[in-house]
Amino acid sequence: DIQMTQSPSSLSASVGDRVTITCRASQGIRNDLGWYQQKPGKAPKRLIYAASSLQSGVPSRFSGSGSGTEFTLTISSLQPEDFATYYCLQHYSNPRTFGQGTKVEIK
Amino acid sequence: EVQVWESGGGLVQPGGSLRLSCAASGFRFSNYAMNWVRQAPGKGLEWVSGISDSGGTTYYADSVKGRFTISRDNSKNTLYLQMKSLRAEDTAVYYCAKADYNDLFDYWGQGTLVTVSP
Numbered sequence: 177d178i179q180m181t182q183s184p185s186s187l188s189a190s191v192g193d194r195v196t197i198t199c200r201a202s203q204g205i206r207n208d209l210g211w212y213q214q215k216p217g218k219a220p221k222r223l224i225y226a227a228s229s230l231q232s233g234v235p236s237r238f239s240g241s242g243s244g245t246e247f248t249l250t251i252s253s254l255q256p257e258d259f260a261t262y263y264c265l266q267h268y269s270n271p272r273t274f275g276q277g278t279k280v281e282i283k
Numbered sequence: 284e285v286q287v288w289e290s291g292g293g294l295v296q297p298g299g300s301l302r303l304s305c306a307a308s309g310f311r312f313s314n315y316a317m318n319w320v321r322q323a324p325g326k327g328l329e330w331v332s333g334i335s336d337s338g339g340t341t342y343y344a345d346s347v348k349g350r351f352t353i354s355r356d357n358s359k360n361t362l363y364l365q366m367k368s369l370r371a372e373d374t375a376v377y378y379c380a381k382a383d384y385n386d387l388f389d390y391w392g393q394g395t396l397v398t399v400s401p
């Protein structure tokens with residue numbers, strides 16, 4: 177099984193800050209990775225697919241990069257509505273595996 | 284508009300059974316793989332099971348293999364998850380998720396809560 181190691185597990189940031197979240201795969205997964213945002217009591221929402229493609233309707237302050245084993249999600253200027261938990265997901269092989277999640281909190 | 288919505292959750296005793304359903308609309312259901320993902324209270328996301336567009340291929344997490352069965356009825360645009368021998372650790376919100384053509388989850392339902400407790 178492919179393990180997805182996501183870091184940090186939580187972070188505190190201010191509105192306007194640049195935020196970077198990392199996922200590391202235990203083996204190469206090409207660019208078969210997506211990023212999701214989840215708010216309390218809500219379903220996850222896809223932000224990024226194919227590691228770096230922005231989902232339609234998602235603000236351009238979100239971006240993804242990486243390939244192989246190292247991936248990053250960047251929020252260029254954090255907005256109040258971005259405080260949430262973020263997850264990466266690999267779809268290179270079964271079982272599908274998620275990162276442990278990163279909770280972005282208000283400083 | 285693509286929509287998926289789950290039903291069938293509830294309270295069940297350990298060792299009991301439950302069947303979840305996921306109805307879909309707004310897309311050609313028979314063309315896409317589907318998945319179940321769960322989230323225990325206060326925890327992260329865990330993939331549970333997936334099924335190919337035709338229903339001919341299924342996948343399971345080790346934690347549910349032999350106890351859960353995924354299936355679909357393409358004539359009814361509905362996905363199912365039959366759960367047996369339920370344990371306390373199966374308590375979670377269960378989400379249905381549609382996969383895109385590259386097999387990455389794009390649309391999710393709002394989830395249905397399954398509570399396994401005496």
